[in-house]
Amino acid sequence: MFGLGGSTPQVSSQQKLQAAEAELDMVTGMFNQLVNQCHKKCINASYYESDITKQEALCLDRCVAKYFETNVQVGDNMQKLGQSGALMGRQ
Amino acid sequence: MDQLNVKEQQEFQQIVEQKQMKDFMNLYSNLVSRCFEDCVNDFTSANLSSKETTCIAKCSEKFLKHSERVGQRFQEQNALLMQNLQKR
Numbered sequence: 001m002f003g004l005g006g007s008t009p010q011v012s013s014q015q016k017l018q019a020a021e022a023e024l025d026m027v028t029g030m031f032n033q034l035v036n037q038c039h040k041k042c043i044n045a046s047y048y049e050s051d052i053t054k055q056e057a058l059c060l061d062r063c064v065a066k067y068f069e070t071n072v073q074v075g076d077n078m079q080k081l082g083q084s085g086a087l088m089g090r091q
Numbered sequence: 092m093d094q095l096n097v098k099e100q101q102e103f104q105q106i107v108e109q110k111q112m113k114d115f116m117n118l119y120s121n122l123v124s125r126c127f128e129d130c131v132n133d134f135t136s137a138n139l140s141s142k143e144t145t146c147i148a149k150c151s152e153k154f155l156k157h158s159e160r161v162g163q164r165f166q167e168q169n170a171l172l173m174q175n176l177q178k179r
Binding site: 013016017020021024025027028031032034035036038039042043045047048049050051052056057060061063064065068072 | 095098099102103106107110114117121125129130146148149150152153154156157158160161162164165168169171172
């Protein structure tokens with residue numbers, strides 16, 4: 001009757017912290033990759049000046065936007081592939 | 092994600108601080124590597140030339156400004172993403 005069956009499982013403190021840490025790692029990892037890749041794609045490595053040019057700034061803004069869109073699309077694609085069984089053996 | 096209570100938040104804050112320190116160390120060595128790669132190519136001397144020194148200074152400053160801008164855009168895009176995910 002009361003408290004028997006059907007209730008959501010208790011998530012321990014340890015598990016909550018681990019989940020929070022995993023999420024933080026994921027976001028930090030994504031950010032670091034983003035910094036490196038957009039630098040490669042947008043910043044002139046001749047370093048004529050120490051400021052970001054207007055062109056580079058525009059490129060960076062677009063680079064970040066596209067990276068996020070790519071992230072979403074890859075997520076969707078993986079979901080579809082997972083459903084069709086293409087990811088079997090990887091899960 | 093489950094919400095953390097006060098005690099858990101404190102514990103998590105410690106974890107965050109440790110990660111921030113590690114992240115800073117990585118940023119530093121990454122930057123050294125990058126500026127060395129891009130700026131230092133003249134090995135006729137064991138001392139950095141003035142050209143190389145200037146390049147390194149610009150490289151460092153530019154990277155930090157770049158990182159700052161990417162950080163701002165990242166926050167904006169992340170906020171948008173959160174909004175869109177809630178709509179789905």
